[in-house]
Amino acid sequence: MDKHPRDDSPSGLSDIVERDGLLGTGITTRHIEAFGRKVTSTAGHLMGPSGDPSTNNHYHNAMVDLHRELRRPSTQRKVFALAQTTPTDLVRSKLSASEIQSRALSSLSDDLLANIPEDSSSYSLFQGFQATQDDQEYQKVHRRGRSKGKKLLTDQDSQQALPSAPTDLKKERDVLNRRMELMGVRKNMCSSEILEIDNKIANFHRMRQIVLDRLAGLEMEEADLEHEITEIDNKLEDMHEEAAHSQAAATPIPSEVNEDSIVSEDPAMDASFMSESIYQKLPSPRSLKHRSIRKRSMPVLHEHFAPGSEIKQMQAHNETVTAIDFDFPFGTMVTAALDDTVRVWDLNVGRCTGFLEGHNASVRCLQIEDNIVATGSMDASVKLWDLSRARSTHKDGRVNKHGGEEDAEITHSTSLEDCFVFSLDAHVDEVTALHFKGDTLISGSADKTLRHWDLATGRCVQTLDVLWAAAQASSLGNDSQWRPSGRLPDASADFVGAVQCFDAALACGTADGMVRLWDLRSGQVHRSLVGHTGPVSCLQFDDVHLVTGSLDRSIRIWDLRMGSIYDAYGYDRPITSMMFDTKRIVAAAGENVVKVYDKADGNHWDCGAGVGADGTGPGPAIVERVRIKDGFLVEGRKDGVVAAWTC
Template sequence: MILGCGLQRAKKRVEVSRTMGSNTGDQFANLGRALSTTASVLFSAQPMEETILSYSSPYKKLLHETITNTGGGSSLVKMHRDLNLSKGKNKGFQDIYANSKEFFKNSYSDSKTTFKVLSYLSDDLLEDVPRDTIPKDKNLITESGEKRARKSKKQDSTLFQGFEASLPVINETIEIQQKVTMNSDMKPITDSESSVSNIEEEQRQEFSLPNHLKAEKLNNSYSSTYLKEAAKSITDNLDLLEIQKNLAASEIRELDIKLEKLKLMRELVFKRVAKIEQHELFLEKHLNNVKDRVDMIIEYNMDKEISSSDDELLSRVSESSPRTGETNEDYETAATTPLELKDDDASPLLSKSIYQQLQAHERKADAPETKKAGSSKKLKDAGMPNRHRHRKTYPTLQQFYETGSKIASFPKAHEEEVICLDFDMPFGTMCSAGSLDHLVRVWDLSKKKQIAAMSGHLASISCMQMDQYSTLVTGGRDAVLKLWDIDKAISEDNGDHSEDTDACVYTFDSHVDEITAVSFDGDNLVSGSQDRTVRQWDLNKGKCTQTIDISFATGPMRSQRNAPLHNSVLLTKEPPAIGALQCFDAALATGTKDGVVRLWDLRSGKVVRVLEGHTDAITSLQFDSINLVTGSMDRSIRIWDLRTGTLSDVFAYEKPITSLHFDLDKIVISNNEPTIKIYDRENGNHWFCGEENSELGDVEFVRYKHGYLVEGRSTGDINTWAI
């Protein structure tokens, strides 16, 4: 019925078309013949392949003429010709899409016709159709009507095959997300996270045969047809898996390329940050020099009227620089003793201050200057107020290195083992001393080279401490302490690293045996010696203000006069009487040869608390506001709670502890092994930094600040690490 109605309507349209133009009449006539032929084919008893799809079928020719005439102007023919002309230029249907309205300008074209034309697929695009959808006994038919045999050689995977291979992955992802959503509604977040890993594990372990094939049935079947179909299904599934693998491999390659580009970009930005920090250090150094000079001018009342040229320069600087609100009060000197004190004999019980000595020196300018007055003047001119200032910037480049990576190396920094070292800040200035050196070597950690050498000690240097304001204190086997100005040593260095003696600001020489530990904070300096005494010094006056005898804790004192050279602590590796100490304000902590840690009040000179637990000599200690950490020859590290005086944690290593340093995050330890031991205070993990290679030497000494580690080895090498 429906087909009959369609034929009647077509005939009516053909009759109406006779009144129109010849071109339009031909189109409707062809359409009517096509419909009649279609009806005859549908109601025919012959197979459809022999009537419609055969090469000699009259239906194909009639339908071809109808389509090419419909739309006016031989639309499809023209489009096909344009495509043939544009081959190799990658244009396709771009021209048709760009001018679609003009292309279909006639009264008979509608949206359906436009869609059919624009969705037309040529033979070149149909080549990507999977071959397994075409019957084996049939050949492909081109638009020109020529038969073409199927290609038997292996071709690359088509877009359709790639999409088909991606479907299992997409379905698997959807299933996992659905399971995660269901679990998250029923369990806490932590449980849902564990369920994700369980689902992924199940997906990895459970595999099945394609098309619901059963392994048991395959093993027991005797039907060759069934087994061949199963083999074909498995082969197709293997092809899909191979396509999935290739897709995943291509994604990995793309990710690798992106990672390489990101790595290159990171290196460029990293270098930019390093350059900016170097510029900051350069400006910080000159800022300190300017402030030091302002202090000197104000203190000595040497201020003069500004010259016209300086006034013009100052105006230009003021216009180009932002206002920071800094006033002259920021340059106020740290010294508080007025210069008006001129009565030297006002109180015979008080020692002369540096300022009183300076006034006496000015009143007696024509008198010869004594050695003591000269040393005092150098101590004051060293600008101890530097230690009361705060840096405006601080390096952070070390946090961009990978944890545990080596930043720099200084091979053969010393001929023998490194005894002690210290640095002011990451990528700043480092000072070091070797076992047979009488020198303090100064290094630039950013430029990775030696920049100065300071001489003055008459024997090996055994301990040192450096702050972030270029102040260094060293103690040696010659029983003296020396205060150094690092900036002066660097500025006077002539490039050949010749020994500089003028950089020594002051010498403290009250001990009678080699000094084994030193610590300074603010204006106080504390030193421990083999003479079984701890001495407190005033850095402003250069005087020993207190002496504490601890011979009760270390045994009888060795006679310095009759002591042979081979009995030295540096040469015999004998545990020192005072292995370590640290001071902060009026608090002092000492670790001695008997393995006991004592906390002192420097105001009274008495012990306020005793921490016992080590079974051998203490070699290193450090404390903060909460904890005190000690290392000993008994191979253990003990962490004490200063609030309660109890032991918080303890752990041990295979060899005796030689040094340690810590902050809020990590404790860094050396114990005469090739690696640096690190304890993470946040999560309690133990790990090591470096290589287990005895040829690299053992780590003798470590210093650690803000994620930047410096270590000295028995071979004389010095390395820096990011942790």
Template structure:
């Protein structure tokens, strides 16, 4: 009982600690206090206002005392035993709460201590501090001595300067030699610090690579999840469309061609002049809008790579790539080439998921927006495709099971990552009489340009041509009215193989079109008239793109021109060594295919040019990469197609 009361009193705690030792280690509070006094005395001698002659002696004596104490095996065992005390033992001890918290916070596991890099410096922290401190003192003495020398020099000019005494010269030499030694200490410490920084940078690079791999895995998983969510959304839409049907209906389930059809009460179903309503073939504007918001998050992996880094390389075709487009980074890409194939790609894994078959000749132009693809071919037709109708295929060629039937575990293992695009075709727009070389659609309006020298406006809801624009007639009208059109059939077409309609883009009622005469015409679709003609190119216009302020055009005259849409004048222009075959821009950069094996990049913000692609730094002895023919750029994600059929993705 007396012992219990003695334990609760402060004096009893002190007695136990002093008699039994701290936590059974033999290290008492007196030892700790003595060690603390030595450290305090050492610090006071190092940093206090001690005399210059005695500071080195006190520092040396303090270090000798500490080293002599640490050489004793008994003291070393006591210190190591104290540092290895676990927080559990601290809680069970009778120390104060503040001391327990302090030791628990300062306790580090062995796995963290193992990652501490070894210091390559041969000097201690105190020696480094002394070197810096003495250097500071030297600077003050040197400035004071310099002022005295200047004063003595002025006096010596009048009465003759006397040589310095040998003792003073020796003293100054000793000071300089000591300063050289201190410089060596500081240099060694700087080198050690640089080595530690390099080690940290290497560790950070490894950590960054690990996190990048983790981000790539997350984005692949995210893409799979969103694909499943989209499939469930489509099934829910199909169920909602089947609900108005009567229970007694015995008609078989509609095929995939009629999946997006509207109800039978649609007025277009009663049209006697049509064998099948166009509403049964193309999604309504409402369904297209829903697909546009299904992408819940955008990939950001490419934003963390250095500009010019290659992401994917795909041997896509066996001939020259004529057109490519993709919806968003790491999304879906569609490519076409002179091998008469149109392929759909999953950019996330770099794999072809199927073919768009239906054209009788090569596709010259295409565009993908959400799940809708428009292709223009040399067979004078424009076809629309809905990629949301694609179906998965098993390894043995069977289609996925109908709705309501579950796949067994064996079937799940037999699933092969492939799709069939047979049911993706929506309809064909057949009105041109020559090959389609350019197209662009936005919303329910599609504009196509052909070698028959006409532009046609299509209503995608009704599926028919609503307006035909004759480029030659517009040029003749402008010339008759004294306009700025400069059409010269004899001299303004330097390349007879150039497309008559090289590029076009529409937005609401505005249409920009570049033609083989080097003109860029801005049309008003409401009136069907040319609102303005931009004169400047001396060769066929092959590509163009505009936003709300600027219009950028590329031509076979090897130049890229930036126009101000508000004034119609040239805002900026630059040229390359070869004709421009393709061009696109985003918020930061303009990329172009200019007859080389690299993509030419122009940074609009910084105003400098650089190259991107497989041709950068290529070995002259090895085979050179093929010439880049087509480029597409969105959100810093660049896709380029070459003459040998290879398609690559890069960060830009």
């Protein structure tokens, strides 16, 4: 039974508010019609003549009944439920789904709308879910059917089964057709997912490019700041030196000290094994200042490119590149070629900053360490240069994704006239190899000698005769006879192909294919490594291994602790240049690509402009010189082109 009677009086609202109805509030259409009649009646009484006492009583009674009903907890909960209905629910009952989507998208900005991928799927998410579920159910039923069929065949003892009824075959056909439809739905969903993943990958690539541009800009700004800091440090150092010279000039020199006593104390003058040319007094050279310009934080931009990616390419010379070296990635590079020029480059912007002029012939070998450059030439001299003395004008510009320069705004000019320090003149034939570490420099020449130089004084303190050492070792049975290369004429190979020193240790590769390890304290050969059958053209060692390249088309890795070959591999053409870092060994082997060997996994691969060339047209020139440091590879070619790569 109803709790309240059903009538048209205001008390009948108790029956209306306690039933479920429209919009989940308990109000039905019939109740709304009854409520409308009450409102019409109440409005009629309110608008009636004010003098009628029955009108005022009826209005008063109706308001009392409404207040009584509104105080009921159930009525209040239903009214609150109606008030909490979201605008989306109210609009959804009046508008279609497409119209709602159109109105919602019209309120978004253009930036947000630009990144919304197109929906290429013709099926809804529910259809894809249904297709997956139906396929799983079919597989379960199919497995059960197959297990029952196998059991039936076993029970009938391999008797031929009766053909299925047409009804069963039609059902099976309908099931298979349905499954085919579901397969189409699933294939379409997979294609949509692949497209979505491709869009995400493209967006990630764009984001990565933005961050790479930002990193290139930061490294460019960092290089400018370090350049300014270095200039200020050099000015402060010059001021301190000027003050020290002024103080020394004001101090009187004791009369008992003379020049003869100072010269006689030079230990180099007492060495009995030196040649007469060493005793000749060199013109008083300017002191070699080891002003460190090493970066406080090394560049990392090249580490985020794929191995084998080209960073920049420059037409550095018009002739074959004979020597090349750089200090650190995106730092300073020095190149030499058969056009008799030595050029200094800023790798950060790929621009030549000046020339090192002073040699009378082409430079065959060079090395840069911090701000010091050593060059060995066919004019039989070794010259030292201090790049920190260069006068340069600071330049601003924007950078591209590889750290290069774009849209330069201020002209850059550099003068390297003050960079020359002194010349080391003692060899009588062209200098073909050199290496320096600290104050020690070793030079090898076609005059078949190695010379040990003290960079602090600019004097030669020791001369090592390679032929004499080979004869001494042969007489003692510790070395083989001097054997020139049988693969190429002697004139085509440098007598001293490569040298490297560290403290008192010296490694030297010569045209007889021998690698000799010298002790600079005694001037004697400590050990000879036999293995190459052609002239040694390049070498490099670290704490454990020594890597050598030869014109016999092979690279050998030696164990310095045992003096034996640790590994070896060959190429099709002679090795003209080689260098390694912590991860890879790179070599120039007479091809238009750089040969790369991964020390970790032993893989060989090619890097350079010649990768992928079909050979139909004129391709890149042959690579002659290579250098690598921290995964940053620089190669010089026969046509004078120099290129930088990630490796």
